[in-house]
Amino acid sequence: MxxxxxxxxxxxxxxxxxxxxxxxxxxxxxxxxFAIKIAPNYARDEFANVTNLVINNNNIxxxxxxxxxxxxNTIYLSTADIQNFFDEYLLVDEANKxxxxxxxxxxxxxxxxxxxxxxxxxxxxxxxxxxxxxxTIYLPITxxxxxxxxxxxxxxxxxxxxxxxxxxxxxxxLSSKNMSVKYLPTVxxxxxxxxxxxxxxxxxxxxxNGGNVVEDGWIKVxxxxxxxxxxxxxxxxxxxxxxxxxxxxxRIDGKVSxxxxxxxxxxxxxxxxxxxxxxxxxxxxxxxxxxxxxIDANIGRNxxxxxxxxxxxxxxxWPIVSNSELGDLDxxxxxxxxxxxxxxxxxxxxxxxxxxxxxxxxxxxxxxYQTDKDNYSRLIIELAPRLREAGxxxxxxVTAPDGSETWSLCFDRNVIGKVADYIVFMGYDQNxxxxxxxGTVAGADWVELNIKKFLGQxxxxxxxxxxxxxxxxxxxxxxxxTLTSSVVNMRSVTIPDGVEKTWDEKTKQYYIxxxxxxxTYKMWIEDEDSLxxxxxxxxxxxxxxxxxxxxxxxxxTVWAIIADELDAKTDNSNE
Numbered sequence: 001m002x003x004x005x006x007x008x009x010x011x012x013x014x015x016x017x018x019x020x021x022x023x024x025x026x027x028x029x030x031x032x033x034f035a036i037k038i039a040p041n042y043a044r045d046e047f048a049n050v051t052n053l054v055i056n057n058n059n060i061x062x063x064x065x066x067x068x069x070x071x072x073n074t075i076y077l078s079t080a081d082i083q084n085f086f087d088e089y090l091l092v093d094e095a096n097k098x099x100x101x102x103x104x105x106x107x108x109x110x111x112x113x114x115x116x117x118x119x120x121x122x123x124x125x126x127x128x129x130x131x132x133x134x135x136t137i138y139l140p141i142t143x144x145x146x147x148x149x150x151x152x153x154x155x156x157x158x159x160x161x162x163x164x165x166x167x168x169x170x171x172x173x174l175s176s177k178n179m180s181v182k183y184l185p186t187v188x189x190x191x192x193x194x195x196x197x198x199x200x201x202x203x204x205x206x207x208x209n210g211g212n213v214v215e216d217g218w219i220k221v222x223x224x225x226x227x228x229x230x231x232x233x234x235x236x237x238x239x240x241x242x243x244x245x246x247x248x249x250x251r252i253d254g255k256v257s258x259x260x261x262x263x264x265x266x267x268x269x270x271x272x273x274x275x276x277x278x279x280x281x282x283x284x285x286x287x288x289x290x291x292x293x294x295i296d297a298n299i300g301r302n303x304x305x306x307x308x309x310x311x312x313x314x315x316x317x318w319p320i321v322s323n324s325e326l327g328d329l330d331x332x333x334x335x336x337x338x339x340x341x342x343x344x345x346x347x348x349x350x351x352x353x354x355x356x357x358x359x360x361x362x363x364x365x366x367x368x369y370q371t372d373k374d375n376y377s378r379l380i381i382e383l384a385p386r387l388r389e390a391g392x393x394x395x396x397x398v399t400a401p402d403g404s405e406t407w408s409l410c411f412d413r414n415v416i417g418k419v420a421d422y423i424v425f426m427g428y429d430q431n432x433x434x435x436x437x438x439g440t441v442a443g444a445d446w447v448e449l450n451i452k453k454f455l456g457q458x459x460x461x462x463x464x465x466x467x468x469x470x471x472x473x474x475x476x477x478x479x480x481x482t483l484t485s486s487v488v489n490m491r492s493v494t495i496p497d498g499v500e501k502t503w504d505e506k507t508k509q510y511y512i513x514x515x516x517x518x519x520t521y522k523m524w525i526e527d528e529d530s531l532x533x534x535x536x537x538x539x540x541x542x543x544x545x546x547x548x549x550x551x552x553x554x555x556x557t558v559w560a561i562i563a564d565e566l567d568a569k570t571d572n573s574n575e
Contacts, residue, residue, distance in 0.1 A: 052160040054226050055085055056168060057204040066136050068161060074128050075152060075161055076138040086148050089381045089415070092137055093339065099130065099139065100339055100382070103148045104167060104248065105389035107346075107382045109339055110139065119147065120386055121343050149246075153226075160226030167246040171203040171212065173221075173239040181229040185218030193227035200224065201231075203239065250360065250393045251421050252316070255538075256466055256545030257568035258283055258395075258424075260362075261306075265325065269302040270551075272309050278563030280570045282310050283362045283547075286319035287352060291331040293345040295321070295352050307358060314570030318360035318395055321349055323367075329406065332368050336375035339382075346383050353392055360393025362424070370405040377415045384419045395422040395466070400430075400450045401458055417460035424547055425454060427534070428470035433485060438476035440524035442469065443507030444533045451541055465543045469534045471553035473526040479519040489553040490526050501525065508533035528557055535565035 051068040052061045066078035079099060083090040091100040097112040109118040112132070115125050126143035141163075145152055149166045164170060175195040182189040195201065204213045204220040213220035218230040258281035263270055265288055276282075284306055288296040310317045323332055335341055353361055363383075368376060380396055387394045398411045417423045427447045431439035440446070451467065454460045473493065474485040495501060501510040510525040538546050546566055548554070562568075 050159075052158070052226065054160055054162045054222070054228065056163070056165055057202060057220075057222050057228060059228055060085065066138075069131065069133070069138055070154065070161075072128065074140050074142045075154060076131055077141045079137045079139060082139055082141065086150075089377075089419070091378065096339065098339070099137065100378075101139075101147070102381055102385050105149075105385050106147050107343075107385050108144075108147050109343075112137070118343075120389065121347050155225045158225040158227060162222070162226045166243070168243075169205055169245045170242040171205065171239060172200055172242055173203055173236045175199045175201060175231070176235050176237045179231055179235055181221065181223060181227060181231055182218070183229050185215045185220075185230040189230075192229040193223045193225055195223065195231070201236070203236075204228065248388055248391070250388055250391060252280065252393075252545070252569075253571075254569045255566045256281055256422065256547070257562060257566045258318070258362075258466065258545070258547040260320065260547065260550040261285070262320075262550045265296065265298050268300055269298070269306045271302060272306060275313050276315075276551075277559035278561075278566060278568060279315060279559075280568040281316045281318055281360075282551075283318045283320055285322065286356070287321045287349075288325040289321065289323050289335070289345065291326060291328065291335070293335055293341055293348060295348045296325065297352055299356060303356070307356060314572040316359040316393070316571065317356075318362045318393060319353070319356070319358055320362045320364050322364045324364070329367060329369055332365070333372050333375075336368075336372050336379055339378075342375075342379050342382055345379070346386055349383070350386055350390060353387075354390060358392075360395065360421075361387065362395045362397065363420075364397045366397075366399075367406050368410040370409045373410050373412050376410065377412045377419075380416050381419050393422070394420045395424055396420045397424045397426055397468070399426055400446075401453045413454065413458040413460055417454075417458065417464050420464070422466050422544055423454075423460055423464055424466045424468050425450065426468045426549075428468065428472075428549065431474070435485070436483065438478065438483065438485070438522045440507045440509060441473050441526065442530075442534070443504075443509065443524070444530070444537065445506050445508075447534055448537055451537060451543070455541065462542050463544050465541075466545050466547050467534065467538050467543055468547040468549060469531060470526055470549055471558070472549070473523060476522040477519050478522070488523070490558070491553060491555045493523070493525055493527065528555065528561055531558055532561055532565065535562065539565065 047061045051070065052059060053064055053068060063084065065080045065084065069076040079090055079092050087101045087103065089102060093100055099110045101108050107120055110130060112130050115127065115129050116123055117126055126140065128140040128143055131138040142152055151164045151166060153162045175197055177197050179195050180191040181193040181195060183192050201221040201223055204222060206213050214233060217233055219233040219236055220230055222228050257279050259276065259279050261270060261282050261284040263285055269284060286297060286299050286303060290296055307317050326332055335345060349361065365376060384394050396416050398413055398416060399408045401413065402408060413423060427450065428442040430442055430446045454465055455462055471490045472487050475488050476483065476485045495512055496514060499512050499514045501512045504511045507524055509530040510527065512525065513522045535546060
């Protein structure tokens with residue numbers, strides 16, 4: 001048997017060289033992984049040499065607009081930063097040399113000079129005054145901790161200011177051993193702080209999904225020095241919820257179904273008996289505003305009985321506060337013009353509501369100068385915390401987004417929608433008394449178009465928006481080139497003999513037109529069918545609910561439809 005030929009020197013496998021190549025490739029791959037995933041963790045901290053600000057376990061130093069000032073053991077933040085982080089609607093009132101700020105339950109005026117401040121229209125003092133550094137206004141936020149309901153700490157070691165909202169869930173735990181706190185949830189990440197066994201840490205909360213922030217077996221924590229990072233979840237023990245989210249609920253459980261119960265200031269409040277099907281809020285016209293900011297109340301014994309009746313049936317009572325009797329745009333303008341005037345009005349509103357023992361309020365300002373838009377928003381901004389402190393619901397009526405300066409353009413619907421518990425779109429008077437052409441009071445197409453504007457261009461959340469619907473229509477009369485109209489209540493609509501009604505698919509209403517004695521009559525009828533079409537929009541767009549203008553104008557059959565469509569829940573806790 002012949003021997004197999006031996007391999008040449010070139011054909012032999014060079015094991016050492018192969019191993020070297022594998023090692024080199026592994027090193028290259030390792031360097032690539034380090035460069036991509038690990039090295040960025042060790043980059044120089046661009047905020048290492050400035051005072052860092054951590055709010056609710058988020059380091060937001062990158063977003064701080066002005067340097068943080070620490071003097072006399074007091075921390076100062078600029079008004080721009082307080083506006084950014086604590087009070088979106090903070091106002092620096094240069095004309096009156098004060099800062100007006102609000103929190104969940106506080107409305108506060110802080111003068112540029114001095115230490116006496118106004119809190120919910122009561123005078124109190126703070127330890128330090130406002131600072132003005134090169135035109136930048138700073139507030140001593142350490143002295144305002146009770147105002148914003150926050151807890152403030154400062155670590156000189158790390159130069160970090162930590163601020164925690166006392167309205168938010170706060171969870172602590174202990175370290176079970178000595179360990180490193182990592183920048184990212186990986187053992188290869190840089191160390192941001194050290195823990196010793198038994199050290200207390202704050203567990204960062206996932207506000208969107210609830211619970212602690214946990215990733216791949218690592219849990220996110222904040223150390224006593226204000227550093228934020230990750231440790232192994234198994235190395236944390238004795239978890240303790242120090243406080244839960246503070247919830248001040250002034251909203252209705254489920255859909256709102258409100259009926260305005262209007263009566264003239266010159267007569268007594270109506271006497272109601274029994275239940276109104278499908279309703280969970282009644283809004284009687286108890287209050288009118290005077291030019292001085294006082295309240296002209298028309299409650300009397302009947303009004304007190306009305307409230308008792310409503311509560312006995314599980315209805316909330318949100319009486320109307322209206323400027324309709326004022327009739328003077330200049331008087332409204334003056335009333336809204338200063339913090340002092342607004343505070344006086346707010347105090348009077350609160351006094352009346354608390355005295356009456358009601359559950360909320362419906363603010364109905366109509367006919368204002370467009371130039372008063374911001375001041376009206378200030379009234380709502382400054383009123384909301386005062387009502388919330390008292391546990392009262394705030395609803396505010398507004399018109400459709402497009403229209404005249406004094407009827408529509410005078411409302412900032414975005415601000416009102418954010419601040420109030422509810423914003424009520426008065427979805428009627430599409431064609432009102434001053435119309436130059438006959439038309440519907442509230443066509444479904446027009447109502448839907450404006451709902452989309454509220455939710456879109458106006459930025460109102462659907463769960464804040466209440467759609468108000470009419471229990472009335474208009475009978476239009478055209479004669480010799482002259483157009484007039486009169487209000488016809490839903491329950492009073494009549495169709496003359498021989499006149500046929502036709503369904504208008506666009507407006508979702510029946511339409512009639514006829515002639516008598518040389519006059520042409522037109523009417524877009526509000527009835528059960530037109531009402532249901534609008535209630536369908538409430539559900540289609542998942543709005544907060546519906547409102548109806550007004551009691552005693554309706555037909556008897558509408559309440560069952562409202563009850564079926566809105567399924568409003570009543571509150572029987574008063575029984």
